[in-house]
Amino acid sequence: MREGFPGDTDAHNRAIRETMRKYDMVTSPGEAYYARQYLHWIVPELDRRFPGRGIKILDLGCGQGRFTVPLAHWASGCGGEVVGVELVGEALERAKERCRGLANVRLVQDDILHFTSKQEEASFDAILFIEVSFFFPHWKPLMTHMARVVRPGGVIFASFRSQYYNLLQTVWSWRWEAAKIALEKREGYLWGEPVWYTWQTPEDIIGVCREVGLEVLAMRGIGVCSGLEEDPLGTIMRPSELSQEDQERLMEIECAAAEAYAACGRYILATLEKP
Numbered sequence: 630m631r632e633g634f635p636g637d638t639d640a641h642n643r644a645i646r647e648t649m650r651k652y653d654m655v656t657s658p659g660e661a662y663y664a665r666q667y668l669h670w671i672v673p674e675l676d677r678r679f680p681g682r683g684i685k686i687l688d689l690g691c692g693q694g695r696f697t698v699p700l701a702h703w704a705s706g707c708g709g710e711v712v713g714v715e716l717v718g719e720a721l722e723r724a725k726e727r728c729r730g731l732a733n734v735r736l737v738q739d740d741i742l743h744f745t746s747k748q749e750e751a752s753f754d755a756i757l758f759i760e761v762s763f764f765f766p767h768w769k770p771l772m773t774h775m776a777r778v779v780r781p782g783g784v785i786f787a788s789f790r791s792q793y794y795n796l797l798q799t800v801w802s803w804r805w806e807a808a809k810i811a812l813e814k815r816e817g818y819l820w821g822e823p824v825w826y827t828w829q830t831p832e833d834i835i836g837v838c839r840e841v842g843l844e845v846l847a848m849r850g851i852g853v854c855s856g857l858e859e860d861p862l863g864t865i866m867r868p869s870e871l872s873q874e875d876q877e878r879l880m881e882i883e884c885a886a887a888e889a890y891a892a893c894g895r896y897i898l899a900t901l902e903k904p
């Protein structure tokens with residue numbers, strides 16, 4: 630295992646494109662449930678901070694619009710705007726279809742590091758970076774740009790693949806060497822080339838935030854006792870197989886346990902403030 634991203638960004642990005650062409654984050658089983666879990670934390674924080682809602686939100690790695698659309702609705706009619714940035718054209722096309730009729734959305738096809746590096750300082754009130762860092766090797770430099778681009782008093786919602794998830798996933802598939810890598814490292818070709826994965830613990834995230842001048846307001850596990858079909862946590866409970874009523878029960882329990890078990894979520898959602 631080499632230390633640090635070996636740098637074949639083209640091969641890495643080609644694999645991401647291939648995945649995101651087929652996998653729709655809006656319609657794939659279970660993803661809507663987790664979107665609601667994220668929004669459970671995101672929307673009250675936005676309401677509290679920006680009651681007028683006339684804000685500029687940046688959705689980095691917006692995919693097919695899983696958060697772009699609800700946030701554009703949240704801000705519509707109030708002068709608020711959402712800018713979504715996405716690498717994969719097919720994903721962005723789906724997002725565009727879903728944003729039809731919403732005048733307050735701008736969707737841009739670009740690399741998120743390239744895009745943020747071109748933005749002026751303090752040009753957004755809120756930034757989302759949800760479920761992107763796990764296959765974005767340059768997430769640390771991106772955090773520096775996010776910290777620069779968000780306004781003082783602004784908020785960033787960033788989620789990271791948890792180390793615990795990768796540990797479960799590797800042990801679940803009897804990949805003992807990969808399990809050691811998951812334990813000892815925080816990035817690598819965990820499942821073989823060409824995708825370079827990254828994963829974190831809450832302490833890792835706190836350390837990076839400190840370095841780039843962001844304050845950590847909260848750290849929460851997303852999906853602390855449930856998962857998708859291919860997740861080890863999905864053997865405990867899969868939201869996609871539950872009735873609406875049972876989904877609500879699971880949601881209540883997972884949200885109540887989210888702070889105590891932040892490290893154990895499928896993802897760790899960090900709510901960050903630019904002082």
Ligand SMILES: C[S@@+](CC[C@H](N)C(=O)[O-])C[C@H]1O[C@@H](n2cnc3c(N)ncnc32)[C@H](O)[C@@H]1O
Pocket residue numbers: 645646649654655689690691692693694695696714715716717720739740741742758759760761764765
């Ligand atoms: C797992 S999806 C999450 C999408 C969305 N944030 C959500 O939660 O529904 C990750 C997204 O990040 C995008 N992505 C990965 N690397 C990127 C890059 N370098 N620039 C822009 N988008 C990227 C992928 O194409 C994919 O759509």
